[in-house]
Amino acid sequence: LNEERDKLLATLSDRSQISNLDAAQMMSTFTWAGVMLTGMTTGCIFTRYLLSPILSLFVSPFYVAAFAYIAMPLIAIQYSTGPIEGDFKEVDRSRRHDLLTISIVEGMLKGFLFSDRYMPGMAPFSFITPLCIGILAPFASPYIAKFVFLM
Numbered sequence: 001l002n003e004e005r006d007k008l009l010a011t012l013s014d015r016s017q018i019s020n021l022d023a024a025q026m027m028s029t030f031t032w033a034g035v036m037l038t039g040m041t042t043g044c045i046f047t048r049y050l051l052s053p054i055l056s057l058f059v060s061p062f063y064v065a066a067f068a069y070i071a072m073p074l075i076a077i078q079y080s081t082g083p084i085e086g087d088f089k090e091v092d093r094s095r096r097h098d099l100l101t102i103s104i105v106e107g108m109l110k111g112f113l114f115s116d117r118y119m120p121g122m123a124p125f126s127f128i129t130p131l132c133i134g135i136l137a138p139f140a141s142p143y144i145a146k147f148v149f150l151m
Contacts, residue, residue, distance in 0.1 A: 031134030037127035043107030052115035
């Protein structure tokens, strides 16, 4: 048990550079996650304050909850998986925009669900962290690399 613990601690404290890391792809992923979270937050705010009174005339919160938490994840899985047919960049672009649309619709559904709930404050914007990592990390990485071994 102590050997496993020591091995785990050694792995966690290893700060050497990862050799086969595609940093550009990783930063692109963080940036795109920030874009999708921005779309979801915008859809949530828009629906919560503007569309909710109109939608509540036609739709029950039960059906919206079922669609938001059961159907939408299944739709997202369907659009994001599957074989790549054709040009990889075109398929990647298409999948990213499909997922952006799904995240905006998901935000709208959540905005409708939370519109009649009293919440004492707004949650922090979730898109700030991935956007900061995706945009600022490439600029700060040379400075971070110098000081990582001093810790």
